[in-house]
Amino acid sequence: MNLSCTRVSVRHWIALFSLVLCLPQLAAAQFVAFNDFAPGGGTHTNATTWGPGAGSGPLRDIASGVTLSVSVGLFGSGYVLTNEASSPAFGTPAFTVFNGFVDFVGEPNPSIELGNTASVTYFFSGLDPASEYNFQATAIRGEPTYTNRWSLFQISGARAFTNAHTSGALTTARVPTITPPQVAINTGDNSRGDLAWWEHIKPSIDGTFSVLSRKYTGPVPGGSSEGAVGYGITGFRLEHAPVYSGRTNAPPQDTNSTPNGVNGIKTVFLIVMENHNWSTIKDSSFCPYINSLLPGASYANRYFTSPGVHPSEPNYIWLIAGKNFGIRDDKPPSINHINSTNNLFTLLDAAGIAWKSYQENISGGGCPDVDQYPYGVRHNPFVFFDSVRGNSTYCQSHVRPYAELATDLTSHTTARFNFITPNLTNDMHDTTPGSPSSRKQGDDWLAAQVPQILNSAAYADGGLLIITWDEGSNDSDGPIGLILLSHRAKGGGYNNSIHYTHSSTLRTIQDIFGVYPYLGDAAVAVSLQDFFLGPQITDFAWHTNAFQFNVINLLPSRTNIIQASTDLTPGSWINIKTNVATNTIQAFSDPTVPLPPHRFYRAIELQ
Numbered sequence: 001m002n003l004s005c006t007r008v009s010v011r012h013w014i015a016l017f018s019l020v021l022c023l024p025q026l027a028a029a030q031f032v033a034f035n036d037f038a039p040g041g042g043t044h045t046n047a048t049t050w051g052p053g054a055g056s057g058p059l060r061d062i063a064s065g066v067t068l069s070v071s072v073g074l075f076g077s078g079y080v081l082t083n084e085a086s087s088p089a090f091g092t093p094a095f096t097v098f099n100g101f102v103d104f105v106g107e108p109n110p111s112i113e114l115g116n117t118a119s120v121t122y123f124f125s126g127l128d129p130a131s132e133y134n135f136q137a138t139a140i141r142g143e144p145t146y147t148n149r150w151s152l153f154q155i156s157g158a159r160a161f162t163n164a165h166t167s168g169a170l171t172t173a174r175v176p177t178i179t180p181p182q183v184a185i186n187t188g189d190n191s192r193g194d195l196a197w198w199e200h201i202k203p204s205i206d207g208t209f210s211v212l213s214r215k216y217t218g219p220v221p222g223g224s225s226e227g228a229v230g231y232g233i234t235g236f237r238l239e240h241a242p243v244y245s246g247r248t249n250a251p252p253q254d255t256n257s258t259p260n261g262v263n264g265i266k267t268v269f270l271i272v273m274e275n276h277n278w279s280t281i282k283d284s285s286f287c288p289y290i291n292s293l294l295p296g297a298s299y300a301n302r303y304f305t306s307p308g309v310h311p312s313e314p315n316y317i318w319l320i321a322g323k324n325f326g327i328r329d330d331k332p333p334s335i336n337h338i339n340s341t342n343n344l345f346t347l348l349d350a351a352g353i354a355w356k357s358y359q360e361n362i363s364g365g366g367c368p369d370v371d372q373y374p375y376g377v378r379h380n381p382f383v384f385f386d387s388v389r390g391n392s393t394y395c396q397s398h399v400r401p402y403a404e405l406a407t408d409l410t411s412h413t414t415a416r417f418n419f420i421t422p423n424l425t426n427d428m429h430d431t432t433p434g435s436p437s438s439r440k441q442g443d444d445w446l447a448a449q450v451p452q453i454l455n456s457a458a459y460a461d462g463g464l465l466i467i468t469w470d471e472g473s474n475d476s477d478g479p480i481g482l483i484l485l486s487h488r489a490k491g492g493g494y495n496n497s498i499h500y501t502h503s504s505t506l507r508t509i510q511d512i513f514g515v516y517p518y519l520g521d522a523a524v525a526v527s528l529q530d531f532f533l534g535p536q537i538t539d540f541a542w543h544t545n546a547f548q549f550n551v552i553n554l555l556p557s558r559t560n561i562i563q564a565s566t567d568l569t570p571g572s573w574i575n576i577k578t579n580v581a582t583n584t585i586q587a588f589s590d591p592t593v594p595l596p597p598h599r600f601y602r603a604i605e606l607q
Contacts, residue, residue: 035235038107040110045065046064056072057071069126073123076232084475087105094138094194134241135198139187139235140190144191148225148226149230150186150227151184162199191308200243215229267461268512269453269463274438293485303468305478312330316380332370357400358404376429381419409457414458454485462486465486503520503522505528507527558606565602
């Protein structure tokens, strides 16, 4: 007898099956190999991880996992490995070629800084001199202010090749001082996802060629290449075929258009801290309170900002809108104002769901759209929207001093969605004189403030507290912390390594309150549903004329449907039992006579 625990489990199986089907067709090539020198959650299991500080060795065929006779050797000097890098933006050439194969924000140090005299060379050997190959590679620091950090990539040792570089790259056709084997790319930003791209590569007679990375300091039309550093190649693709045979369009993303609700959550508290990677928080002596929460909480090990979204301001906006509306700096709402209703609070208003933004150190009079230290307006995303900032009465009714939260909790007038921003010394941003660490300041603040939420009636009756950070140290994407506390979460220190972003948090909040459509990138994000308790089938056994099992994690008064299938196809599920739960655990039986040779079961809890 085969059992499926819940509807969620079945969906996960379907998603995995779809992912396998979405791999590019590689049959035309004798092999395709990907290399990711700093692996992460998005690194394919058959990709190799050779690189500076990570060694050299044979490549593997991405489709079969077979170790190849082709190897890569690494040579370099003067480079510095750092932890700041970004993923390619959706739809760019780098995303199209590398998504699902190379994780550009992996660990521990996904970025290779190249100063004026530094270089890194990938040397390929074991190639067939009678064959032709194609090669794609790039690096993405992902900082929009680094428009002058360019890298020069150069192919050497090949008897012949053709250039097929992406449109934003500089070649000899645009800059005569760049020679035909060279290409220059703005790797400091690289929001275009540009690639170094060579086809019809004929290796040397001894079956070798190499690709050099170094800082580019030559002419840049309309700009400058005089940045502090360039960046070495961090991901590459090598194919045994004359021309590229991979994807030419961005791989399809599962929009999960059927709402995937999180049952039992009534009230959400979201606290946003500042500028620290999870590795500097977890197990840190400066953060005893946060670490004391973890054994009873649920938390993510691979939670990130949305790729390349920095600094603080666009991340806060992203948390309530799923996009940054082109904002890539910390300018005030008078400059970076947004005339759009595509945001969470507009959806909440339409659904009649109360919300508040609690901001520490605002007066409560007027609309706080300018800095008043230690209040930083860049950490208050709501006032960047014209519909809030342009309506003082509306703004004052929703954007309130943080001190009022305690009163609202005790008077049972808490809104259902509560966005909480500590001030700049309590959110781990600024270190005060004499303090050993901004992390300790933030931890002390949480230790003083979080218990009032956890001890409140609003939390006890279906509350969820989320603690996260806006971004990592030095504008890195992360991983950053994401901690969840709720009686409807798994808790007990449960953690996972699923790749999440701020879009995942937004998607989950939309699911909790049932407000749609999904906003921006939330439409294609992985929800946080894995952290929450859902119906689960357990304790199955044969009884006289029936197969019996228990379903746990039910919500009393909710309607439950037990379904069965013989083959998991969408149209094969039949209802065998419908009831209203009277407890968190209930017994069910399948009285079908005779039972099929095998059967799958799932429990569905209706909203």
